[in-house]
Amino acid sequence: MKNIDPTSLHKSNPLDTNAQFLALLDAAVDAMIVIDHLGSIEVFNHAAERMFGYQATEVIGENVRVLMPQPYQDAHDGYLEHFNHTRQARIIGIGREVKAQKRSGEIFPIELSVGEVKKSSHPQFVGIIRDISDRMKVQADLNESRERLAQFTRLSTMGEMAAGIAHEINQPLTAITSYSQACRNFIEQYQPKSDDPSLIKVKATLDKISAQTHRASEVISRLRNFVKKGQVIRTTVNLSSLIRNTLNLAEIDTRILEHGIKLKLSNDPRPMVNIDDIQIQQVLFNLINNAIDSLQGRPSAAIQISTHWVGEKNIQVSVKDFGVGISKEQEASLFLPFFTTKASGMGVGLSISQTIIEAHGGKLTYLKGEPSGSIFTFTLPATGATTLPHIEK
Ligand code: ADP
Numbered sequence: 001m002k003n004i005d006p007t008s009l010h011k012s013n014p015l016d017t018n019a020q021f022l023a024l025l026d027a028a029v030d031a032m033i034v035i036d037h038l039g040s041i042e043v044f045n046h047a048a049e050r051m052f053g054y055q056a057t058e059v060i061g062e063n064v065r066v067l068m069p070q071p072y073q074d075a076h077d078g079y080l081e082h083f084n085h086t087r088q089a090r091i092i093g094i095g096r097e098v099k100a101q102k103r104s105g106e107i108f109p110i111e112l113s114v115g116e117v118k119k120s121s122h123p124q125f126v127g128i129i130r131d132i133s134d135r136m137k138v139q140a141d142l143n144e145s146r147e148r149l150a151q152f153t154r155l156s157t158m159g160e161m162a163a164g165i166a167h168e169i170n171q172p173l174t175a176i177t178s179y180s181q182a183c184r185n186f187i188e189q190y191q192p193k194s195d196d197p198s199l200i201k202v203k204a205t206l207d208k209i210s211a212q213t214h215r216a217s218e219v220i221s222r223l224r225n226f227v228k229k230g231q232v233i234r235t236t237v238n239l240s241s242l243i244r245n246t247l248n249l250a251e252i253d254t255r256i257l258e259h260g261i262k263l264k265l266s267n268d269p270r271p272m273v274n275i276d277d278i279q280i281q282q283v284l285f286n287l288i289n290n291a292i293d294s295l296q297g298r299p300s301a302a303i304q305i306s307t308h309w310v311g312e313k314n315i316q317v318s319v320k321d322f323g324v325g326i327s328k329e330q331e332a333s334l335f336l337p338f339f340t341t342k343a344s345g346m347g348v349g350l351s352i353s354q355t356i357i358e359a360h361g362g363k364l365t366y367l368k369g370e371p372s373g374s375i376f377t378f379t380l381p382a383t384g385a386t387t388l389p390h391i392e393k
Contacts, residue, residue: 030128037123039063039080051131053103064127069101083123100129109136158348166220173217180209215249218278236274236383239315240265243305246284255292260302271307271315274383279356283364286349287319287376293342294323294374314362314379322373326366334366353378 025032031048035041041064044056052059052067059066065073082088100110109132117124184206191199243265250256273280284305291303300322310316326334333339335354340347350364357364362379369375 030130033064033067033127033129034117035064035125035127037080037084037125039065039076042124043126048129051102051129052100067100069099069107072098072100097132108133162220166217169220170217173213177210177213180206180213212249215278219282233278234274234276236272237277239271239273239307239317239380240267242273242275242277242280243284243307243317246281246288247305249281250285250288253289253292255295256288256303259292259295259300261288262302262304264304264306266307266309266315271309272383273315273380275360275380276356280360280380283353283356283378284317284319286353290349290376291319291321291323291374294321294325296323298323300373309382310379313382315382316377316379318375318377320369320373320375322369325369325372326374331366335364 025043025045026047028045028047031051032043032045033041033048034043041059041062044054044059048054049056065076068076096112096114098110098112099107101107111130111132113128115126115128117126184203187194187199187203243263247256247261247263288303288305295303304318304320306318306320308316330339330341335350336347337351338347339351354364357378357380361381364376364378367375367377
């Protein structure tokens with residue numbers, strides 16, 4: 001086969017070649033920048049102008065550092081210095097992921113390929129730059145979805161665990177209820193008219209045992225239903241009454257009595273909410289328990305539980321303590337499943353509470369307490385305008 005001299009196919013004068021080169025550069029989708037061995041910009045194509053927000057005339061002659069944030073500026077100076085000493089270019093190659101900086105100061109991820117211009121009058125490098133912000137965002141979204149899936153899997157595992165636990169302990173719970181009712185029946189049978197104060201106390205305590213046992217089995221079966229996306233039972237209830245009832249149940253923990261709880265509930269108008277009451281009680285229990293735990297060994301002021309309206313459609317519940325508080329580092333992980341700082345903690349209270357509140361159309365948030373402690377707040381949508389007060393005209 002005959003060898004063909006490629007230059008013989010298309011004869012052009014050097015001026016045309018230069019014009020074609022510039023046209024090619026400007027038609028390119030990627031940014032292309034040519035620099036000399038000192039980093040001074042010599043060519044800056046249209047795509048580079050669009051990407052970086054500079055006109056070519058503004059940056060030609062400037063050091064390419066202006067297009068980079070730290071620490072890439074210093075690293076780049078190092079590469080050029082190395083080249084000038086050794087005449088060996090270290091960053092030649094394709095596909096390095098680094099950061100660039102726009103005229104506006106915005107830093108964005110790029111993929112950079114660098115080539116050396118051979119046989120030119122002086123050392124020159126050409127950089128081809130692709131903005132990979134979109135690709136990185138897709139990657140970040142993918143990672144987030146993976147993380148959500150992992151969290152869902154962990155919660156499903158907990159659902160399975162809850163199902164197992166429910167199965168194992170429902171029987172003993174039923175037995176406890178039956179025994180306590182049997183004790184009560186004995187007393188009624190043998191001492192029906194007794195007004196002995198200790199017997200009255202025993203009867204009241206037996207009633208509490210029954211109520212708590214019933215609650216325990218309800219909690220487990222609702223948790224299992226909830227995590228397995230089973231049926232959620234919603235009813236319309238008065239939120240202030242629900243909070244008071246929850247406190248009555250929670251006061252079984254004597255630490256609450258030691259510290260005390262101050263209630264400041266907004267009843268004007270009465271906040272009615274359509275909720276799964278056991279689940280919302282569970283959230284309140286978690287927040288109250290955490291508040292009590294945070295007070296350990298600290299003779300602090302009472303825990304404060306308050307509600308107030310946010311506009312006419314949402315009601316906010318806050319649980320405030322003056323306990324040890326939460327550090328900045330801990331704050332970032334608070335709502336992650338299995339994050340705990342307690343020796344015997346499970347670290348699932350806040351993550352389950354958050355899922356419950358979000359399933360109810362609300363939000364659970366943390367705020368640093370002033371001067372100390374923590375405030376956990378959740379919102380719930382209130383039901384309809386019928387609960388609003390009658391406005392006299
Ligand atoms: P657990 O109570 O089992 O640790 P949670 O999910 O309820 O799980 O809480 C996670 C962590 O958040 C706790 O271990 C604690 O470090 C922190 N935390 C939650 N509430 C409070 C609070 N009121 N004060 C201080 N730290 C808290």
